Amino acid sequence: MTGSPLLIGLQVALPVGVFAIAVVVFVVWRRDERLRGQRELLRRAYELGEEILGASSTEQILRKVKAVVPKIFGVTTAELYLYNRHAKTLDAVDRSGSDPASIPLSAPPAGPQAGAVACFHYRTLLAIPDISRSPFPVAGHIGSAAPRSLLFVPMLAQGEVLGIVQMDQHERARVFSHEEQTLAQHLANQIGVAVKLLDQRSVREQLFRTEKLAAVGQLISGIVNDLRTPLAAIAGLSRTGSGAADLGSIAAEAQRASEIVDRLVGFAGTGQAQTQPVELNGLLRNLIEFREREWKVRGIRARSLLADDPMIVLGSHGQLEQVFLNLLVHAEQSLSESSEKTIAIRTSLVARRILVEIGFSGAKGAADPFVPGADDVSGGTGLAVCRSLITGHGGEIRLVQQAAADPAFQVELPCAAREKPGGAALENGRGSAHTLTALVIDPSEAIQTQLRGMLAMRGYRVVPVNSSDEGLDLAQRLRFDAIFCSVHAPGLNWVETAEQVKARVGGFVLLSDSYNADLSADFAGESRFVLAKPVDEKQLDRVLEAIHAASR
Numbered sequence: 001m002t003g004s005p006l007l008i009g010l011q012v013a014l015p016v017g018v019f020a021i022a023v024v025v026f027v028v029w030r031r032d033e034r035l036r037g038q039r040e041l042l043r044r045a046y047e048l049g050e051e052i053l054g055a056s057s058t059e060q061i062l063r064k065v066k067a068v069v070p071k072i073f074g075v076t077t078a079e080l081y082l083y084n085r086h087a088k089t090l091d092a093v094d095r096s097g098s099d100p101a102s103i104p105l106s107a108p109p110a111g112p113q114a115g116a117v118a119c120f121h122y123r124t125l126l127a128i129p130d131i132s133r134s135p136f137p138v139a140g141h142i143g144s145a146a147p148r149s150l151l152f153v154p155m156l157a158q159g160e161v162l163g164i165v166q167m168d169q170h171e172r173a174r175v176f177s178h179e180e181q182t183l184a185q186h187l188a189n190q191i192g193v194a195v196k197l198l199d200q201r202s203v204r205e206q207l208f209r210t211e212k213l214a215a216v217g218q219l220i221s222g223i224v225n226d227l228r229t230p231l232a233a234i235a236g237l238s239r240t241g242s243g244a245a246d247l248g249s250i251a252a253e254a255q256r257a258s259e260i261v262d263r264l265v266g267f268a269g270t271g272q273a274q275t276q277p278v279e280l281n282g283l284l285r286n287l288i289e290f291r292e293r294e295w296k297v298r299g300i301r302a303r304s305l306l307a308d309d310p311m312i313v314l315g316s317h318g319q320l321e322q323v324f325l326n327l328l329v330h331a332e333q334s335l336s337e338s339s340e341k342t343i344a345i346r347t348s349l350v351a352r353r354i355l356v357e358i359g360f361s362g363a364k365g366a367a368d369p370f371v372p373g374a375d376d377v378s379g380g381t382g383l384a385v386c387r388s389l390i391t392g393h394g395g396e397i398r399l400v401q402q403a404a405a406d407p408a409f410q411v412e413l414p415c416a417a418r419e420k421p422g423g424a425a426l427e428n429g430r431g432s433a434h435t436l437t438a439l440v441i442d443p444s445e446a447i448q449t450q451l452r453g454m455l456a457m458r459g460y461r462v463v464p465v466n467s468s469d470e471g472l473d474l475a476q477r478l479r480f481d482a483i484f485c486s487v488h489a490p491g492l493n494w495v496e497t498a499e500q501v502k503a504r505v506g507g508f509v510l511l512s513d514s515y516n517a518d519l520s521a522d523f524a525g526e527s528r529f530v531l532a533k534p535v536d537e538k539q540l541d542r543v544l545e546a547i548h549a550a551s552r
Contacts, residue, residue: 044072045183049190050499053197053492058082061194062093069167069187073180076147076170081116082163082195090116090164112150116164119152123161125181126152130173149174153184155192162192193492201473230257277416278320280311280354284345287325291332298341300332305346311354314416314461315393323386323397324356327409331360334407342406352415352456359408392478394437394461414461437479440464441471441497442486442511447533451484454540467491472500481506482547484531487513498528507547511535 048068055061062080069078081090081103090103090113103113105120119126128134128150147168155162165188176184234250234257288304295302313320328343335341344359390397395413438460440451448464455462460481465471469491475483483505485494492500498508507527512519520530527550529543 041072041183044068045187048072049187049496052190052194053496053500055194055198058093058195058198061191065165065191073151073167073176073184074169074174075149075151075167077168079166079168080163080191081166083120083161090120112147112166112168115150115152116166119154119164120161123154123156125154125185126150127176127181129175146170148172149176151176151181151184153188155188155195156185157189157192157196160192162195165191197469197472197492200469230254276314276317277312278315278317280313280320280356280413281306281347282310283317283321284324284347284356287321287328288345290325291328295332295343298332298335300335300341300343303342303344305344307347307349309349311347311349312416313354313393313395313413315413319389320393323389323411324358326386327358327411331358331409334360344406344408349415354413354415356411356413357408358411359406361406391463392474394463414456436481437461437463438482438484439471439474439480439505440484441466441468441489442484443467443488443490444486447486447511447535450534454535454537458541458544468494468497472497475501475504479504482509482544483507484509484511486511486533498523502526502528507543507550509543 048064051064052061055064058080065078065080070076080093082093083089084091084102087102088105090105092101092103095101103116105117115126115128130148131146131150132148147170149169149172151167153165153167155165165184167184234254284306285304288302292302328345331343335343338361340361342359342361344357346357346359348355348357387397390411390413393413395411397409397411399407400410401407436459438451438455440448440455440462442448442451442464443466452462452464463474463478463480465474467490468485471483471485471489472492474480483501485497485508487494487510489497494510498510501508505527507529509529509531510519510523511531511533513533515532516530523530527547529546531539531543
């Protein structure tokens with residue numbers, strides 16, 4: 001009978017062991033389910049953040065938030081309130097709802113609006129699980145429409161509160177966990193970044209339009225004089241002339257007046273520019289002829305030093321004409337106090353780059369008009385427009401002032417393809433008629449210069465910028481074959497930048513400080529690449545070939 005106690009012990013221990021194993025399995029299963037749920041919430045929040053950053057308006061952001069946030073956080077609805085600096089109010093993005101369209105910050109109404117104002121003032125998240133038991137005065141709604149739980153989250157961007165995200169749960173009391181509050185704050189910050197980008201884009205577009213109108217205003221005085229001359233000739237000939245020669249003169253003067261009007265309308269136009277080959281020497285000769293009469297009146301001597309060979313760039317004829325016409329007007333106005341009035345226009349080809357120089361005998365040591373805040377002698381801001389247009393063509397523009405020489409505007413543009421005798425285009429030795437365009441986002445001028453030279457030798461037109469925000473704005477308006485982005489670029493981080501531009505670019509190349517195997521393994525793929533700085537030519541060729549292969 002010695003085995004009986006052992007048997008009894010086994011009979012007791014077996015159910016206990018089975019129960020313990022079942023408890024462990026249940027705990028592990030619950031943990032896996034909880035982790036799976038958290039991963040799903042993070043995935044949804046990440047996708048929503050991508051869509052928000054790509055939104056074109058605050059109304060579109062609100063529609064995306066209303067569609068996804070209730071599924072992520074288990075709430076009934078969500079609202080957005082943006083800070084109005086002038087009125088000192090929180091303005092609802094959706095003004096069709098039953099809540100007030102604007103919440104005054106100085107004397108907020110009772111109810112949930114008081115929670116939004118407190119969240120804004122204290123710059124911190126405010127969670128109210130049950131408004132009926134909360135000491136905070138938010139129970140302003142009465143009836144079935146009253147929310148049971150509220151969550152207010154500040155939209156923070158660069159240390160500034162741009163507004164409030166409000167989440168309502170109407171059906172039951174709701175406790176928001178620490179993880180949910182952290183996720184809500186991250187999402188609200190992404191909304192804040194998206195709103196700030198929209199504001200910056202709106203300001204840039206308004207500034208560009210204002211600068212362009214100002215530049216047009218500076219040209220009107222000179223154009224009116226040019227237009228008055230052919231119109232006066234037409235009027236005189238129509239009264240006195242009767243022969244075929246007089247009719248021919250009338251037609252010629254009318255054509256000249258029509259060309260002047262076309263130039264003015266083209267400069268003021270706001271439509272999309274068509275990219276095409278532009279021969280710069282011919283364009284400059286036409287502008288010199290166009291301004292010649294005005295220069296003679298002002299006593300200005302023009303020296304045309306244009307090259308004999310055609311110099312072709314790929315871009316907008318109208319925009320390039322705007323740039324050079326505005327530079328000529330600026331140069332001639334700079335000569336108003338000069339005793340020797342001379343303008344010299346020269347073109348040359350240097351390392352597959354076209355250099356246009358507009359020299360004038362103006363005052364030396366003047367402030368650089370391309371530096372923000374510098375004065376424009378013409379009284380307008382047209383030169384900022386010139387810089388924007390030349391940058392969009394992959395070029396540079398600068399004012400060069402040397403002690404022993406007259407000041408000069410220098411415009412550098414990438415040389416485009418010339419045509420073979422048979423009509424086929426030569427594109428920098430690659431046999432393609434398409435000029436490739438690359439965007440370089442790096443705050444280092446040395447890296448910009450290195451990549452600009454290396455890419456120009458490989459047939460690329462290069463647009464350099466210093467921050468991710470500038471690059472993202474350009475990528476949303478222009479088509480780039482490749483984007484090179486530094487891991488340390490100011491503004492939006494490189495992960496979000498890559499996600500934002502992936503549908504608009506042929507290849508995204510991340511520029512790291514040194515070779516990083518883990519970064520290369522995690523990021524590379526789907527037209528994404530990693531290059532170490534300074535960039536090696538063989539590695540660059542490998543990346544460009546992969547981008548070309550993917551685009552075919």
